[in-house]
Amino acid sequence: METVIFSGMGNSQAVGEALMGLLADAGTEADMLWVFPVYAWGVPPVLVRYIEGLDLTGRVCHMVCTFGDEAGRTDRQWRRLIAGRGGTPGGVYGVRMPNTYVCLPFFDVDSPRVRQAKLDAAGERVEAIARAIASGSRATDLYYAGPLPGLKSRLIYPWFFRNQMKMGRFHHTVGCTGCGVCASACPSGNITRDVDGAPQWGSDCAFCLRCYHICPQHAVAYGRQTSGKGQYLHPKFRPSRFPGGDDDGQK
Ligand SMILES: Cc1cc2nc3c(=O)[nH]c(=O)nc-3n(C[C@H](O)[C@H](O)[C@H](O)COP(=O)(O)O)c2cc1C
Structure with missing residues (x-):
């Protein structure tokens, strides 16, 4: 199955590579697997721009997002994005992973205990997602959308990238x-x-x-937001480029 991975600190990379191993013989030529982190309860804008340049006619695009706390309605944005490029949205899944967002007050990396608990739980979750995709399911199972997910994805997502990240x-x-x-x-x-x-x-x-x-x-x-905050890289992190660049995320 053609797989595209977008990952900053290696969470989505580790999930994507585990899925590639589990799904090596699954799916058809039409199936694509996209793995990426949730940004502000939505799809990272860099990935949105990449997908907007593609023709996905005839492709079935499964989505697996990783997130620290809440996935919001990333699934809705995904379906619109893929349908807008002529593709068919497939199964839509989420995996909770260690947090990486540190640029606002009260947002920090997880404590070592929480981080380890998330990493320990991820293996089983990834296996369940692989089984679902291999069975041809087109389920939506983000694991945890959080409170007021529609509001956050619809209103905070655009605000965040316009006003918060500079x-x-x-x-x-x-x-x-x-x-x-x-x-x-x-x-x-x-x-x-x-x-x-x-x-x-x-x-x-x-x-x-x-x-x-x-x-x-x-x-x-x-700014001053990261003062006193922690750092995190997934244990299997290795530097990768983003889809569309040299040595990009496409497998
Ligand atoms: C700019 C930015 C925004 C983020 N927004 C969210 C969010 O809305 N919800 C959430 O649960 N995690 C959020 N996170 C955390 C990441 O989604 C999460 O840690 C992810 O697993 C990181 O994957 P990666 O290592 O593949 O980049 C955000 C991280 C960054 C860098």
Whole structure:
């Protein structure tokens, strides 16, 4: 089954690769599997733009999203997006994974205990999703949409990307050694380095936060919001590009 994975810190990558193993002989030529994180109760805009450039006529697009707490109505946005490109939405599933969003007050990575509990539960969840997809089911099972999911996905999602995420807020702090890890790991190739090696953010940011989480000095910040917050990478994380880029997420 053709699989497209979009992942910042490796949660969706790990889920996608596990599903690819379990679904190696499942489905038909028409089936596609899309795996990505939920952003602000919806589909990450970078992925929306990528899909809007595709012709999906004749394809059945299964969706597996990963999220830290609430998936909202990501399923509705997905169905509209796929149908708008001529495709047929397939099964729509969610897997709860460790949280990566740290750019607002009260949002932080999970405690080690919660993180481990989510990782422990994910294996069984992924197996259940693989069974559902292999059986041809087109169920909607996001696992947990959260309270007022329609409102959040319809109203907060567009507000969030218009007003909340501003690329100009990324900066490096005094701890930066100019090592360049953030620049080489950026899945959009959006980070360049100045003469001292320090990162400079361009305008093509996907807000995946990989630069923040991967910094070995914890010296990447988003305004003042990330001060005192934790970092997280999935245990199997390895840097990947986003769909559409070089060495992209398509398998
Ligand atoms: C910009 C951004 C927005 C996010 N919004 C949500 C959200 O609305 N609901 C949620 O439960 N998790 C949210 N998260 C957390 C991620 O969806 C979750 O940690 C996901 O598993 C990360 O997957 P990845 O490692 O493949 O990028 C957000 C993360 C980021 C970076």
